[in-house]
Amino acid sequence: MKISRIAAIASVLFGLVQAAVAQETPKAITIATEGAYAPWNFTTADGKLDGFEVDLANDLCGRMKIECKIVAQDWDGMIPALTVGKFDVIMASMFITEKRLKIIEFTQPYAVDPSGFAVAKDSELGKLGISNERFKLENEASAQAAIDKLKPLLKGKIIGVQAATANLEFVKKYFSDVAEIREYKTTEQHDLDLAAGRIDALFAQQTALAATLSKPEFSDYTLAGPGFVGGLFGLGSGAGIRKEDTKLKDMLNGAIDAATADGTIKTLSLKWLKSDVTPVK
Amino acid sequence: MIDFSFFLEILPKLLAGLPLTMELALTSIVAGFVLAVTLALAQQSESPFVVLPIRGFVAVFRGTPLLVQIFLTYYGLGQFRHQLSAIGLWAVFREPYWCAIIALTLNTTAYGSEILRGAIQSVPRGLVEAARSVGLSTYLTYRHVILPLAFRQALPSYGNEIILMIKGTSLASIVTLMEVTGIAQGLIAQTYRAFEVFICAGAIYLTLNFAIIRALAALEYWMSRHLRHRPSTMSDAAS
Amino acid sequence: MVDAFRLLGFQHGGWGAALLMAASVTVLLSVLGFALGAVFGGLAAAGRLRNSKVLRFLALGYCTVFRGVPDLLTIYLLYYGGSVALTSLGHSLGGSGFVGVPAFATGTLAIAIISGAYQAEVYRGAYLAIDQGQHDAACALGLNRLQRLRQVIFPQLLRYALPGLGNVWQLVLKDSSLISVIGLVELMRQAQIAAGSTREPFIFYIAAALLYLAIASVTGHAFYRLERKAPWRVRSA
Known part of the structure; x- marks a missing residue:
């Protein structure tokens, strides 16, 4: 395993990134989106992320009163990158499917769209x-x-x-x-x-x-x-998180409930997606 | 730690991409070689109208990443569907397979023509003059003197280029072609087991490259049969 | 064409500034990857020149694998596998949580590992090109091992290695475009983002190609000057 050793040494040189530790109440989280799936999430000319999920993520973070950083991540590396801690939450219109639930955990769906x-x-x-x-x-x-x-x-x-x-x-x-x-x-x-x-x-x-x-x-x-x-x-689009981050899951679920109840999801959905994707309970 | 059943599970899946990898490599290497020889010979001309465009082509394709070339051929030219249809080329550019082959071929043509141009120049002038003095025409001088010597001279460098092309075919996965690397990436995304997939796919490429290196060594041996059992004088010019 | 100027411009909604920024990331990524690759390549070359069978085998294995396996595959390995390895290493050292490597560091490392395998060949060839008489003469002067290396062998090694290193540098520059697949916003990635968002792939890939060409020719010229104008120029090249 020469490669992993080299990787280990070099990453010490480059500085490690330590992601949020499970179980404790997080104060700041990093949310990943694809940034190439308009109008759910996309990248503008000046390099900013925008779209339904970017607005929704900011709204949920405001409700949870924690600091959020939203980053772009290629779709096909999304789950591996979450499990290894490159970020804490996926909001990229990822369907809550049985296959994915074997590896990661999801919140309740925040959108259902055929x-x-x-x-x-x-x-x-x-x-x-x-x-x-x-x-x-x-x-x-x-x-x-x-x-x-x-x-x-x-x-x-x-x-x-x-x-x-x-x-x-x-x-x-x-x-x-x-x-x-x-x-x-x-x-x-x-x-x-x-x-x-x-x-x-x-x-x-x-x-x-x-x-x-x-x-x-x-x-x-x-x-x-x-x-x-x-x-x-699956059940629709949910926020993907690591299995051990149960605290974070509860916080996100609470925030999604609140955003559903006061019509925020519906407003954002009509603004970006031109139809209402609020999940029906 | 090492899970052999997993290797046995993914190996056949990865091997399913090998024919496509080899097809892409073989087609572009053969087509690229023909074009490279043509361009190398054309550059022996003294006319700047012939030489300058070729030098421009070579500079552009050697100076830009193969990935850009593939994207440009595939997505870039995809914008010109109507113009391409008008000249009957859309049928070719419609297929990701042919786009990949075109990009790979042009890329290897640029590198190959430089290797061959250098090799042609390295043929001692005296030999060319000797050939002319015994009455060989330009064509015959090239056919019997310059090109055989140049090819042998170019073989080690051209061998490297062939290996680079095998590696280059992996970029075809970016334009929807499911060759070995494309399948490997899909498997990593599905199973999240990067090391095992890398080892398995890597072994396929290494085996393929090893076979090519052996074949080229045999070819070199065969091409230098007249030099054997004699003090070697020509072998130190290549690098 | 007016459209192209607008898209590539620097005004609001133009992608010119973003592309230039990304080009500087490409240069930085390549330079760091190349420099770290020089360390790997130097070690591997030293390993191959040693008498120890194990070292020779390891060094040859490294060169063979990373010169023979597609660079894209190596990049995927480091991207997906690197953090997994680090996390488990962290856990075995008693740590908890996750260890992630930023895309830039992963990219630098990938380029270093790949280019190191090529640089090793260049250094090894350059070392072997040094006349045996130079070693003998240095010994005869009574220089110790370190002095011999520093004052006699190394300067000559560098001059023999320069043309080969110039080639590897060009390879590195072009390879850096592959780092786009792991999400680092370098030149290729930025062109892709712009192409996707404006649906004008042709203009942006041409722009990216021209920028790569510009970087390649400027740096290529620098290598050329270094080879030609350096005081320790080799007699015949």
């Missing part, structure tokens, strides 16, 4: 148009019927989806037999490829897709088909 497809308006699926239906994957029969309806429309198409997401697991599970699936590091990258015509469909959260499609270069594209929630999508 995932769906975006395609060209003149494609077979595009002609179907938007449906406001939501299918819960737990209700297997009705969800399967909706998926079976979509399948023939996506036959032979290329679907772009972000890597290491529940969205990827969903398309892999239900559409890999009819369509080609391409994995992207960020949603911005699959947006570029949809605009370039390299892929035929995107599968992502409908609010994020709607924001992308509102840009002029996507005027030929539309949301199509129903939205899917539950099942492998």
Whole structure:
């Protein structure tokens, strides 16, 4: 393990970063977001993080009366970086899924937003148009019927989806037999490829897709088909924390309760996401 | 500590990416070699209209990161879909596979042409003059005298370039291609076991590179058969 | 083109300042990585020149692995694995909590480890290029081991190593772009952020390419001058 020894020596030289110690009441925390998932979280030209989750994070910190630093972290390294203490909380529209719960802990969801497809308006699926239906994957029969309806429309198409997401697991599970699936590091990258015509469909959260499609270069594209929630999508988007940080979990849950109760989540949601994603209890 | 069953679990997954890694490397190395020879020969010309654009191309592709070149080829040119369709090239640039190959090929062409240009210049003038004096044409002089000597001279450096290209294919994972590194990264993100995945994927690359080094050594041995059993005089010029 | 000037400008909403800042991070990252890599490379070269079989084996192993494995993979290892290793080290020393390494330090270390493997080859080659007579002469003058190294071997080693080091430096500069994958906002990363946010990848990747080219040619020229103009210039190069 020569490498780890070198790493150890060098990091002493560079100064270690000691993150918050578990159990005690934290006075300051670092919250990570992706900064590339507009309008949930994104980076502005002057390098600042902004969006629904950035506003919400600041609001929650105000309620908890602790100091918060918000940092950007690549999506695919999010969970490993949390577990090794690069930061204390993930707020990056991360779905609370069973798979992730094996490794980290989540607060209650602060948003529930279905995932769906975006395609060209003149494609077979595009002609179907938007449906406001939501299918819960737990209700297997009705969800399967909706998926079976979509399948023939996506036959032979290329679907772009972000890597290491529940969205990827969903398309892999239900559409890999009819369509080609391409994995992207960020949603911005699959947006570029949809605009370039390299892929035929995107599968992502409908609010994020709607924001992308509102840009002029996507005027030929539309949301199509129903939205899917539950099942492998889990309980919705929650704040991810380390398993041992139980105090922090209680504090965040309390703050989310308060932000739900006084309508802050709804206000921020309508401002950024153009629809209300407040979880229904 | 060491969990062998985990290695056995991820090895086949990683090996599934090996054909793509090799395909990317082989295609770009072969295409790059052909282009590199062409550019190296073209630079023997005295016309600045030929030499200067080539020197510019080489400087740009050697002076910028391969990652930028791949991004530029893939996402950058993706913006010019309509222009590319108009000249019939969109079918090529639409595919991440071909974009990666184009970027890798141009990159290795730039490095390869410099290696070959240096090697051609290192061929002793006397040999060229001797060839001309026995009546060989320019073409025949290149074919039978300059190029064979230059290739042998260039082999060690070109070998390094080939290894760098094998390593370079790992960047294709950035444009959605699932070769060995792309799969490795996915596995790390899923299992959070960086060391094991690194060791496994690293071993695949090292084995591949080792095989290439052995093959190149054999090639060098074969190309220098006329020098064997004689005091070596040519071997110290390369580095 | 007007669009390009606006996007790359320095006014509000332009990305010019951000790109230049990021370029300076690239330079700093490369310089520190290269310098630390010189330490690793020097140690590895010394190891390979030693009589000890174990040292030779370790040094050769280090060079072979990090020259043969894709740099991207090495970077992922340090990024994901580095903190895990440090945290468990911290726990074994009786500490608690987590030990994280900032992306800049991880990046510097990654570049140092990778470039060290290449620098080792350069130093080893340079050492072997020094005429045996120089060692003999230094011995004959009665210089002790340290004096021999400092006054006779080292200056010559550096002059033989300079051209090779210039090549490794260029490699380091370009490799630093890979650190973007672990989230450090250096030039490549900044270009990516700008490209994603404005949906103008072409302009920003061209801008990044030009900045890399500028850094590469300025520093390349500096190495060239060092080689040519230094008083301890080698007779023939």
